[in-house]
Amino acid sequence: MADNPFSLSFGRTPVSFIEREYQSREILDSFTAKNPSYQVCMITGVRGAGKTVLLSDIADKLRIEDRWIVVDLNPERDLLQMLAAELVNRRDLIEIFREARINLSFLGFGPEIEDEPPVTDIVAALRRMLEKLTKKNKRILITIDEVTSSQRVREFVSQFQIFMRERLNVFLLMTGLYENIYELQNQKTLTFLYRAPKVVLKPLSLPLIARKYGEIFSLNEADALDMAKATKGYSFAFQVLGYLCWTTGRTWKDVLPEYDTCLEDYVYEKIWSELSQKDKLVLLAMCNAKSSKVEDIRHKMDMNSNNFTVYRARLLKKGIVYVPEYGQLAFSLPRFAEFILRQDIL
Template structure:
């Protein structure tokens, strides 16, 4: 093994060792690089630590390497349209020259004052003109927004985006955000277009890939690597965390100390936040669900003495937050690795 730990627990940072979301990345790249893209907006969603930011960064890097693409990452809490115009002017030479020669954007503090030209009154119109200029040069604009949530800036941007694509202008966007934040945007009045945009969920990583990576990178046995892979349940942040502390231990088996560090980091960086925003009823049901590795809905209702109608709303919320897995019909399982141990600790506390 090399001396430098290839795993990282820093959110958003692309680690030395990571398992890419190749299928998601390939699907978006193929769609956007087609001569006439059928779709111009995509959503990445999942709980914290599932690899949304890393996947978004991989897509940014891919399109940055393509000469006909301009990639601009924007904060969700900014005035996105104004920021886009300013960034296009400052970072795209052909736009800089065009604005300085032809467009008076002095009202927005952008460019030089072209005294012979009337000031552009609308920032929306300014963006439309700049996109038309990009189009003349065969270039496309990709706007990426991480940690997207329901802000005025994003709502204004999505509404303007709908107008721009109806005019066949070369603008595309990828937004990444938590389940509840993306859902809030989808349910906002007037954003029907965003609701229909293709959404990719950050599903668990392939256990086989994790096992093979652990075996090769950590120099451990197939059996130990498989054991570690199953502990992670395919959760991207857990894969990085367990790999990091196993590497640091310099051991060949998972020890109680490695698991203690693993549990502590997951609790501090992810689980406390998830737990804090759960409704009291959701937490109450989870205390029963955590009693077994898996149980049927019938078993849960029998243990809790509750009806299907009383369970249906908490079930939906826990599914949407990525806490439980109900893909196997009638069966309920905790989706997060060692979340049972976390819940047990909360009950004891």
């Protein structure tokens, strides 16, 4: 049997990839503009929405351009140190830094440079390098996947802001869960992040999913669209449903129990465990309400309108619910209502 074109692993660009044409274009266009309208952008969405894959896709598209230097940083490490090390070790930049006569030997990188006192501070070293690269008309994209509001990330982002103010050609693309990004931008020194655009991942296009399923499983248009709808455009679900149909040779309707188990084990349990009790009650009320009208949902849980608005807004930002029509609320994730009804809530 041929290799499964679907994959259950996170963070790696899948073989069956659905282009997010609009959302990646928007970021690419503004980063590559002559006068970029922003230099920081954050991608958010629930687990499994495809943040890491979109980040890699954008980074890879810029990586192949001569003008761009892309550096992927790990939020668990010392980011300033890592950025400096990455830049110094890039073969294509050796000449530029040599010509600039930046002596980084004190920091443990690069050669000793005669008659040039070593730079002893990592920020000063980075500044010298970034200035040189900016002069050479290079643009530096720094990516950080899965940020949290840790000391290391805060220190880095705050220094990044200074480099940006110094008009260096630096760009920052980060991904994170809504709550983490929210906490990060609420830090006193990082309020500039409020103004930075946040791209909330939309569902993948159903027609594109249907076409992919149709090709791979030789389905007619209507069947392919039904199967696509069963994923609600949720990236991870698209992979899971395809994966199961491929390995079992059965139709999507016949793998629903396995689909539920997989979604639950890989993501839903985790998403659920991170919600507050009140969030859970709102979601449960959605399952039990007689329609998706906000009025009916509120009625199920006796919550006043002001209170409800707060929870609704938060669940929307987390990407767990969406507004199908004015005054309504529905689940963004497939089979999530069925999952909730299996949980003990109180």
